[in-house]
Amino acid sequence: MTKTRSLSVQGTPVTFITRHEQDYISLTDMVKRFGDESVPYGWLRNRNTVEFLGVWERINNPAFKPLEFERFKSQAGLNSFSLSPSKWVEATGAIGLYAKAGRGGGTYAHRDIAFEFGSWLSPEFKLYLITEFQRLKDEEARAASVEWNFQRTLAKVNYRIHTDAIKEHLVPRQLTKAQNGHHLRQ
Known part of the structure; x- marks a missing residue:
């Protein structure tokens, strides 16, 4: 093309x-x-x-x-x-x-x-x-660099949203903080 x-x-x-x-x-x-x-x-x-x-x-x-x-x-x-x-x-x-x-x-x-x-x-x-x-x-x-930085920032924000959602909705509340960290790493 x-x-x-x-x-x-x-x-x-x-x-x-x-x-x-x-x-x-x-x-x-x-x-x-x-x-x-x-x-x-x-x-x-x-x-x-x-x-x-x-x-x-x-x-x-x-x-x-x-x-x-x-x-x-x-x-x-x-x-x-x-x-x-x-x-x-x-x-x-x-x-x-x-x-x-x-x-x-x-x-x-x-x-x-x-x-x-x-x-x-x-x-x-x-x-x-x-x-x-x-x-x-x-x-x-420069335009490609701005696009790359935007994509990087978007991925970073989405990562935060996903991990917070997992913490709030999928990880049982009765686990200790150390156990929560173990669940998220798997």
Whole structure:
């Protein structure tokens, strides 16, 4: 299941999703500030980009196909070379890029790759993207912490209510205090 969220980077709304418990950021949204949707294709033609994607996949994807990667790497940078995210994923078994068709679709990249793409677009944009992303993650962590503390407090109160009810209704009144403690421990 994917969970979609959004953040604002220098006034540009950028969507990100959680897929397989990892954050993927929309490259399509990131380029709106810099041109049209063809910008990622120019980035993918770059030899350094293909090398970066290959290294990332080797580290993070045991099913990555290195022979296909080597073919792309040898052609990258040539005028005749073109590469789309879906072609990369299909040929190499990559998991770092994700192309989603239809409404709300676009090209998504794992946050590590998206930050690298942001650097290629503009170092300033990359820094703002990282800052906003981290701010949002910190907010989520604080919200989760508050939820955890609430659950902990609720459990503590319920424990007290249950033990008091047991003492009042289930434990015979004629037992001594020491015997009551023994009954509750069983």
